[in-house]
Amino acid sequence: MRSHKMLFGLQLGFTLAVCAFLIVPVVLSILAGLTSNYFVGLESGLTLRWVFEVWDGYRDTIFRSIGISLACLLVTLVLGVPTAYVLTRSGSRLSRVVEELLMLPIAVPGLATALALISAYGGMGSFRTSWTFILVGHVLFTLPFMVRSVLAVLASIDLKTLEEGAASLGAGFRQRFFDIVLPNCRNGILAGSLMVVTLSIGEFNLTWLLHTPLTKTLPVGLADAYASLRLEIGSAYTLIFLLMIVPLLLALQAIARPRRKRFIRDDPVPEST
Amino acid sequence: MTRPASTKPLSISLKSCAKTFADGTRVLEPLDLDIHAGETLVLLGPSGCGKTTTLRLIAGLEQPDAGGRVLFDGVDVTAQSIELRNVGMVFQSYALFPNMTVAGNVGYGLRIRKLPAAAQRARVAEMLAMMRIEALADRSIDQLSGGQRQRVALARALAVQPRALLLDEPLTALDAQLRDALRVEINQLLRELGITAIYVTHDQAEAMALGDRIIVMSHGRVAQTGTPREIYHQPASHFVAGFIGTMNRLSGEMGANGFVCAAGIVPWYGGHSAADEILFRPEDVRIAEEGEPADLVGSVAAAFFLGDRTRLFVDVGDRQPLVMESTARCTRGVGEQVRLRVDPQGVLDLSSQRGSL
Amino acid sequence: MIYLLLPAAAFFGAFFLLPMCRLFLVGGSGTRGWSAYTAILTDPVYFNALLATLGVAAATTVATLLISAIAGVFLQRHRFPGNALLVSMLTLPLAFPGVVIGFMVIMLAGRQGLIGALTQALGGDKWVFAYSLGGLFMGYVYFSVPRTILTVMSATEKLDHRLEEAARSLGASTWRVVLDVILPGLKPAFISAGAICFATAVGAFGTAFTLAARINVLPMVIYTEFTLSANIAMAAALSFVLGAVTWLVLALARTAAGSTVAAAG
Numbered sequence: 001m002r003s004h005k006m007l008f009g010l011q012l013g014f015t016l017a018v019c020a021f022l023i024v025p026v027v028l029s030i031l032a033g034l035t036s037n038y039f040v041g042l043e044s045g046l047t048l049r050w051v052f053e054v055w056d057g058y059r060d061t062i063f064r065s066i067g068i069s070l071a072c073l074l075v076t077l078v079l080g081v082p083t084a085y086v087l088t089r090s091g092s093r094l095s096r097v098v099e100e101l102l103m104l105p106i107a108v109p110g111l112a113t114a115l116a117l118i119s120a121y122g123g124m125g126s127f128r129t130s131w132t133f134i135l136v137g138h139v140l141f142t143l144p145f146m147v148r149s150v151l152a153v154l155a156s157i158d159l160k161t162l163e164e165g166a167a168s169l170g171a172g173f174r175q176r177f178f179d180i181v182l183p184n185c186r187n188g189i190l191a192g193s194l195m196v197v198t199l200s201i202g203e204f205n206l207t208w209l210l211h212t213p214l215t216k217t218l219p220v221g222l223a224d225a226y227a228s229l230r231l232e233i234g235s236a237y238t239l240i241f242l243l244m245i246v247p248l249l250l251a252l253q254a255i256a257r258p259r260r261k262r263f264i265r266d267d268p269v270p271e272s273t
Numbered sequence: 274m275t276r277p278a279s280t281k282p283l284s285i286s287l288k289s290c291a292k293t294f295a296d297g298t299r300v301l302e303p304l305d306l307d308i309h310a311g312e313t314l315v316l317l318g319p320s321g322c323g324k325t326t327t328l329r330l331i332a333g334l335e336q337p338d339a340g341g342r343v344l345f346d347g348v349d350v351t352a353q354s355i356e357l358r359n360v361g362m363v364f365q366s367y368a369l370f371p372n373m374t375v376a377g378n379v380g381y382g383l384r385i386r387k388l389p390a391a392a393q394r395a396r397v398a399e400m401l402a403m404m405r406i407e408a409l410a411d412r413s414i415d416q417l418s419g420g421q422r423q424r425v426a427l428a429r430a431l432a433v434q435p436r437a438l439l440l441d442e443p444l445t446a447l448d449a450q451l452r453d454a455l456r457v458e459i460n461q462l463l464r465e466l467g468i469t470a471i472y473v474t475h476d477q478a479e480a481m482a483l484g485d486r487i488i489v490m491s492h493g494r495v496a497q498t499g500t501p502r503e504i505y506h507q508p509a510s511h512f513v514a515g516f517i518g519t520m521n522r523l524s525g526e527m528g529a530n531g532f533v534c535a536a537g538i539v540p541w542y543g544g545h546s547a548a549d550e551i552l553f554r555p556e557d558v559r560i561a562e563e564g565e566p567a568d569l570v571g572s573v574a575a576a577f578f579l580g581d582r583t584r585l586f587v588d589v590g591d592r593q594p595l596v597m598e599s600t601a602r603c604t605r606g607v608g609e610q611v612r613l614r615v616d617p618q619g620v621l622d623l624s625s626q627r628g629s630l
Numbered sequence: 631m632i633y634l635l636l637p638a639a640a641f642f643g644a645f646f647l648l649p650m651c652r653l654f655l656v657g658g659s660g661t662r663g664w665s666a667y668t669a670i671l672t673d674p675v676y677f678n679a680l681l682a683t684l685g686v687a688a689a690t691t692v693a694t695l696l697i698s699a700i701a702g703v704f705l706q707r708h709r710f711p712g713n714a715l716l717v718s719m720l721t722l723p724l725a726f727p728g729v730v731i732g733f734m735v736i737m738l739a740g741r742q743g744l745i746g747a748l749t750q751a752l753g754g755d756k757w758v759f760a761y762s763l764g765g766l767f768m769g770y771v772y773f774s775v776p777r778t779i780l781t782v783m784s785a786t787e788k789l790d791h792r793l794e795e796a797a798r799s800l801g802a803s804t805w806r807v808v809l810d811v812i813l814p815g816l817k818p819a820f821i822s823a824g825a826i827c828f829a830t831a832v833g834a835f836g837t838a839f840t841l842a843a844r845i846n847v848l849p850m851v852i853y854t855e856f857t858l859s860a861n862i863a864m865a866a867a868l869s870f871v872l873g874a875v876t877w878l879v880l881a882l883a884r885t886a887a888g889s890t891v892a893a894a895g
Contacts, residue, residue: 109833165368169382202727
């Protein structure tokens with residue numbers, strides 16, 4: 001019994017250390033963003049000066065990132081949900097190929113995708129310099145997450161039979177799609193949406209090559225700040241970024257928790273009444 | 274009670290409906306079938322026999338191979354998809370919509386038909402009352418037991434006053450006791466409504482209890498069509514005889530006084546036959562009274578006390594022991610000799626069907 | 631129904647497949663011609679970068695799997711007060727972008743970092759390794775641990791307890807159960823999570839960019855070729871090869887683990 005307790009203690013200690021490794025730098029960076037002079041330490045006093053400085057200098061990148069992420073969400077919803085639906089329902093070899101292809105942009109480094117986009121469309125001046133150029137990259141990168149998230153939910157319910165049930169009651173294709181398919185993959189759409197927005201706001205690998213001086217996003221601004229400005233400003237900027245992204249991540253965690261049981265095919269349910 | 278007198282029950286015909294899947298498997302050989310208005314027809318068979326495919330062809334969930342036609346009251350509906358056929362369907366897994374409440378599920382077909390809201394509510398209430406699930410109206414599907422789900426599925430299918438009710442193994446997912454209770458309920462419901470119903474099952478007891486007629490299927494073909502009594506007492510083939518109930522087989526040859534086998538002579542009044550095998554049910558053989566002449570003599574191979582009766586396995590020198598039932602008080606032990614009488618009315622000769630299904 | 635795929639297919643064709651083909655052609659259009667595609671093996675500069683990239687990725691994978699296996703199995707198997715909070719904190723950095731993770735490494739191991747301050751306070755030298763391969767390694771582990779822990783936890787949840795009980799009933803010790811039952815049961819999860827970890831570490835750019843331009847891993851070399859040397863053909867060829875490598879790693883892992891595997895970040 002004692003050795004079990006010791007093993008438990010060792011594992012707990014290790015896990016706590018891992019947790020510290022992940023969380024301590026976040027806390028440090030928050031503190032640094034609120035400290036007058038990080039080199040001196042907390043004695044120099046807390047201040048919002050750096051946060052305001054970032055807000056004044058980089059406000060536009062924040063709004064641009066929010067705008068792009070919402071546009072990205074819209075496009076991935078329109079493209080991704082029907083795609084996931086077709087992939088679930090058809091189940092043919094073709095759909096396996098389509099799924100494989102769609103996942104490529106997350107298998108291939110963002111750098112390669114960005115260079116490919118530039119080599120194909122870099123010459124189209126107005127497109128190259130517009131924010132939609134970045135949007136295209138973000139959609140490529142986030143679309144697989146939307147598709148997979150919806151696919152996961154659709155795979156856990158017997159969509160075919162549910163649709164047959166609706167059809168037997170007289171529902172046509174459109175009615176089935178809006179009454180049965182969409183409501184039943186709501187959780188997948190929600191999780192996918194949060195993931196898409198989170199990833200789009202933080203996307204750097206593609207964006208760094210796709211952006212122009214007039215289309216800087218938040219992470220591009222962050223990289224700028226890290227490279228050229230004092231630590232406190234980088235930290236304050238990071239703080240703003242965390243304020244945007246942490247609620248999204250917490251929401252993601254909340255919906256990832258086990259849900260109530262869903263309709264599952266041929267599941268014998270014992271009578272309890 | 275729930276359908277207006279003006280709606281006449283539907284008659285359904287299948288004309289040479291075959292079904293071959295995309296991968297080339299033939300699941301249904303060309304089938305001709307007439308389902309009479311108002312009858313309950315049971316499609317019975319082991320899994321993979323084509324019974325569910327037949328049901329899905331009637332529903333409009335599958336299209337027959339070229340040349341096959343489905344007729345509703347003589348009108349060709351082959352090209353109509355299920356949403357236009359107005360058939361009520363109950364699925365094995367119930368297919369209740371998890372995003373709607375019980376009332377939402379039952380009312381969905383009415384919503385599709387754009388009934389006025391008040392009429393929808395009234396009809397939903399009526400259906401819930403009929404299935405005795407009024408108290409569940411606002412529950413979500415996740416909170417229902419299997420039996421409750423089954424009732425909701427029936428209420429939903431019947432709410433739209435379908436022309437026919439199609440049931441695909443509706444009781445398979447339930448445990449035995451509940452299955453028996455619901456079987457009685459469904460039987461009552463179908464009689465009251467007088468609706469044309471097609472019921473798919475692999476459970477022969479269910480088929481016997483519910484069917485006006487039973488179609489036994491095997492390997493994509495009809496093995497036999499008939500009333501439950503006909504199917505049970507006059508099976509057309511060894512397959513049907515073996516699939517429904519228990520059947521004893523004895524091998525031997527026809528003699529002047531009956532069928533001669535290792536353990537004795539079984540009376541046979543069926544006229545001339547070259548049979549080398551006869552069949553009879555366990556209930557057509559009994560232990561001979563004291564002093565009564567015996568047809569067969571054997572020894573008890575095994576005895577199982579079942580509470581209300583005793584099942585005996587009697588070794589009569591054939592490949593398989595005879596199965597028979599005796600009273601609960603029967604105390605015959607293994608190895609004991611028993612003298613048996615066979616009811617000549619129950620003796621079957623299927624030798625002419627040999628080689629068929 | 632298939633026509634519902636058309637918008638996604640059109641978008642994907644126009645903005646991924648076509649540009650990738652273009653990238654491939656551009657890669658062969660430079661001064662080296664098509665031999666640009668073999669330069670990664672023949673040119674010592676690129677080859678060394680390749681070795682450094684693969685090395686740091688392999689080290690990241692091993693470390694991440696070890697850390698995540700211990701913590702993940704522990705968190706899934708033991709319910710104690712604070713468990714949920716710990717899981718929540720461990721998975722919080724799940725979608726932090728590489729640049730931010732680079733900054734986290736600087737906070738820990740940079741010139742004004744915690745580790746340096748601690749080692750100095752303890753009377754030793756000031757440890758500063760954020761701007762080297764060591765820092766990169768730390769960043770990649772930071773990036774990969776949250777998602778790998780999640781994978782390990784869900785795989786542990788799906789393990790059949792009865793197998794362990796059966797092993798115990800046959801007399802196996804705790805360590806034998808771990809070796810003979812738990813680890814083999816988690817193997818598919820390890821393969822897929824490890825592949826994602828490796829592929830991400832090979833292709834990631836943000837962390838390296840934040841830490842320093844001096845770290846010679848392939849993504850940094852590609853970036854330098856593209857911006858500083860304006861050698862677009864070489865950058866294209868290298869990134870095409872890089873993409874092929876990561877895709878291959880994931881495809882192999884998927885065949886081995888039998889489930890959907892994909893990198894992120």
